[in-house]
Amino acid sequence: MIIALSLTCVSLLVGFSTKGQEIKIADSLLAARNFELASVYYEKAIFHADNPKDYNSYLRKQADLYKKVKKFDKSAEALERINKSNLTTLEKSDLFYQLSFSYFMIDNYAKSYFNWLQYEIIVSQDPSEDALLLKTLLFAKLEKWKESQNAFLAYTKDSSNSSQEVFSAIEKIKKKSPEKAENLSYIIPGAGQVYAGKPLRGLTSFAIQGGLLAFAAYNFFNGYYFSGTFTGVSLFYVFYMGGARHAGYLAEEYNKTQNEKAYNLINDLIREHKKRAINRP
Amino acid sequence: MSIISKTLFSFLLILIAHLSYGQNQENDFIEYLYKSKKYQQLKVYEKHLEQVDTIQYDSDLLLFFIGKSFYDQQKYDSSINYLKRVKDGDHYLESKFLIGLNSVFVDDLKTAKEVLDSSGFRTDEMMNLKYFELSGISLLDRDFKSYNEFNNQIFKNYYFFQKERESLQQIENDLKSYNEKSPFLAGLYSAILPGAGKFYAGKKGQGIYSFVISSLLALQAYESYQKAGPKSGRFIIYGSLFSLFHIGNVWSSALSVKKYNDEFYEAVDYRIKLDLRIPISRFFD
Numbered sequence: 001m002i003i004a005l006s007l008t009c010v011s012l013l014v015g016f017s018t019k020g021q022e023i024k025i026a027d028s029l030l031a032a033r034n035f036e037l038a039s040v041y042y043e044k045a046i047f048h049a050d051n052p053k054d055y056n057s058y059l060r061k062q063a064d065l066y067k068k069v070k071k072f073d074k075s076a077e078a079l080e081r082i083n084k085s086n087l088t089t090l091e092k093s094d095l096f097y098q099l100s101f102s103y104f105m106i107d108n109y110a111k112s113y114f115n116w117l118q119y120e121i122i123v124s125q126d127p128s129e130d131a132l133l134l135k136t137l138l139f140a141k142l143e144k145w146k147e148s149q150n151a152f153l154a155y156t157k158d159s160s161n162s163s164q165e166v167f168s169a170i171e172k173i174k175k176k177s178p179e180k181a182e183n184l185s186y187i188i189p190g191a192g193q194v195y196a197g198k199p200l201r202g203l204t205s206f207a208i209q210g211g212l213l214a215f216a217a218y219n220f221f222n223g224y225y226f227s228g229t230f231t232g233v234s235l236f237y238v239f240y241m242g243g244a245r246h247a248g249y250l251a252e253e254y255n256k257t258q259n260e261k262a263y264n265l266i267n268d269l270i271r272e273h274k275k276r277a278i279n280r281p
Numbered sequence: 282m283s284i285i286s287k288t289l290f291s292f293l294l295i296l297i298a299h300l301s302y303g304q305n306q307e308n309d310f311i312e313y314l315y316k317s318k319k320y321q322q323l324k325v326y327e328k329h330l331e332q333v334d335t336i337q338y339d340s341d342l343l344l345f346f347i348g349k350s351f352y353d354q355q356k357y358d359s360s361i362n363y364l365k366r367v368k369d370g371d372h373y374l375e376s377k378f379l380i381g382l383n384s385v386f387v388d389d390l391k392t393a394k395e396v397l398d399s400s401g402f403r404t405d406e407m408m409n410l411k412y413f414e415l416s417g418i419s420l421l422d423r424d425f426k427s428y429n430e431f432n433n434q435i436f437k438n439y440y441f442f443q444k445e446r447e448s449l450q451q452i453e454n455d456l457k458s459y460n461e462k463s464p465f466l467a468g469l470y471s472a473i474l475p476g477a478g479k480f481y482a483g484k485k486g487q488g489i490y491s492f493v494i495s496s497l498l499a500l501q502a503y504e505s506y507q508k509a510g511p512k513s514g515r516f517i518i519y520g521s522l523f524s525l526f527h528i529g530n531v532w533s534s535a536l537s538v539k540k541y542n543d544e545f546y547e548a549v550d551y552r553i554k555l556d557l558r559i560p561i562s563r564f565f566d
Contacts, residue, residue: 037329040314040322047313048306226504227519230497 022048023058035069052086063098076102076111093123097131104134109141129155133270140266143259145170148266156273163269170262181251185244192247196254205243212236307338315346323350341370348376357383374400374407375565381414382558385421393418409435410564413442417449417557420456421550428453442560449556452549461542464535471534475527478534482541491530498523 026041042062049055059082066075079099084092096119103112116138119131127135132155139148149167156163176196185192189209193202216232219225314323327347330336348363361383364376377400384393397415402408416431428449438446462482471478476492479485502519509515 036325040326040329043314043319043322044310047310223508224501224504224515226497226500227515230501234497 023054023061026061030065035065039065039074052083056082056086056091060095063102067098067102070105072102072105076106076108089122089124093119096122097128097134100138101130101134104138104141109138112138113142127154136266136270137263140263145262152266152269155270166265166269170265173258173262175258176251176254178248178251178255182244182248185247186240189240189243192244193250196247196250198250201246201250205239205246209236209239209243212239304337304339307336308342311338311343311346315350318350318353320350320354323347339370341367342372345370345372345376349379352379352383355386357386361387374402375561377402378410378414378561378565381418382561385418385554385557390418390422405437406439406441406564409437409439410442410560413446413560414557417445417553420449420452420553423456425453425457439564441563445556445560449553452552452556456549459545462538464538467538468531468535471531472527475530478531479537482534482537484537487537495523495526495530498526 022041022045026038026045029035029038029041039062042058042065045058046055046062049058059078063075063078063082066072066078076099079095079102082095084095087095096115100112100115100119103109103115116135120127123131132151135151136148136155139145139151145167149163152163152167181192181196183192184195185205188206190202190204190206193199193205212232212235216228216236219228219232311323311326314320314326323346327343330338330343344363344366348360348367351357351360351363361380364380364383367373367376377396381393381397384390384396394415397411397418400411402411412431412434416428416435419425419427419431432446432449435446467478467481469478470481471491474492475495476488476490479488479491498519502516502523505513505516505519
């Protein structure tokens with residue numbers, strides 16, 4: 001009788017005990033795709049964790065959850081909270097890779113690169129395929145085409161020349177200097193725009209400034225000195241300075257689109273490679 | 282007592298102890314979510330706790346921290362909704378002060394006064410804090426008489442509102458000595474001398490700019506009138522350009538002064554609200 005009673009009481013207690021169960025609840029919530037609540041239960045497990053190992057592993061689970069639902073900012077936040085002093089080298093390198101990945105996904109390339117460097121220093125064996133893929137894209141975003149190419153070759157393990165063409169084409173893409181565009185427009189109005197790849201805008205700019213100068217000259221010639229100065233010359237000055245600055249801006253825009261194009265070319269290469277990998281028996 | 286009832290009794294004790302232990306853990310977790318600014322998770326957890334009835338927790342504590350998290354996120358209406366439902370507990374009085382502050386931020390000064398007036402604050406600190414808050418709210422209302430009354434009711438100058446109290450006194454002086462500028466005068470000044478109205482409104486750069494542009498346009502209109510005559514297209518164009526610019530200038534001078542006055546009062550209100558906010562967080566946190 002007593003034994004039976006104690007058993008019921010103990011089972012009751014277990015039912016109410018939450019410590020240690022939180023992580024199980026979180027895992028099952030995750031399995032049931034209730035991501036929001038699962039993240040809260042992971043947080044609860046993190047809060048109640050009584051040793052550094054559990055603390056780190058729960059944070060890692062939470063970060064993985066956020067990664068799964070594509071909330072990379074939160075995933076990075078959880079990963080940053082992990083206590084690095086208790087990790088093995090392998091865990092550490094994986095952590096840096098995950099951080100680099102999360103920051104890459106939220107377009108924070110500086111932090112992504114920073115974590116990538118730490119990953120590369122401590123990683124002992126060859127980087128995984130995923131890591132090489134990240135490296136290819138990250139270095140392409142940072143405009144380090146040579147490193148991006150090396151990572152791509154290591155990723156595909158392919159020394160054939162199909163990708164060589166694309167990368168050498170990318171290297172050949174010339175940048176336009178915003179400063180040069182600005183200076184060109186100071187010498188000949190509109191020339192900077194033509195240099196930045198917008199000939200029509202260059203022509204318009206040239207025509208407006210020419211027209212204003214002609215207006216000023218016509219007025220001076222007919223004795224309208226105030227109109228000539230304050231309408232003709234002053235407006236000309238405004239368009240002259242503005243046009244040059246605009247040319248510099250256009251050159252910057254040109255560089256941006258060229259970088260994007262190059263990045264997309266690399267993206268296409270990766271997609272093709274993946275397609276081939278699937279089709280391969 | 283039989284052995285069975287003894288056993289039952291002791292297990293019951295353990296069960297109760299355990300339940301309160303579990304409840305404490307829950308309360309700690311709720312507080313932790315608030316303090317680590319995981320506001321969204323706090324909301325998700327609240328919904329979860331509503332659905333599950335096996336978890337024991339202090340509902341007043343939960344309502345309070347959710348209300349406070351909304352206050353931190355400057356969602357004052359939602360904050361009031363939650364804080365109003367706090368019925369008891371350690372944070373009951375703090376939630377009254379926060380309801381007052383929230384009401385101030387949604388410009389509902391009447392509610393703010395009522396909440397502070399009707400709540401039973403017993404300690405000296407809280408009573409003085411209440412008078413301080415009420416004096417600030419009166420200043421927001423531009424009710425100088427009540428401001429002085431409440432200010433005089435403060436019988437002990439506590440460190441947590443001392444500075445802000447001085448600041449409120451300064452604001453009272455500023456408000457009393459402020460000379461409102463007249464939009465009509467600004468327009469008139471600009472009509473006589475282009476840009477003068479902007480100067481009067483305190484926008485010196487804009488004043489100089491308007492003056493220069495107006496005179497340049499006037500010069501060109503004058504030149505056209507002299508050389509091409511009043512019926513020439515040239516004079517009509519420059520003349521209308523000048524007139525348009527001049528009328529626009531008069532109008533915008535008047536607007537600038539109105540804005541100047543509005544900005545002054547907005548800045549004052551902002552300072553008062555800040556002064557009301559700081560002592561509460563200093564006292565309770």
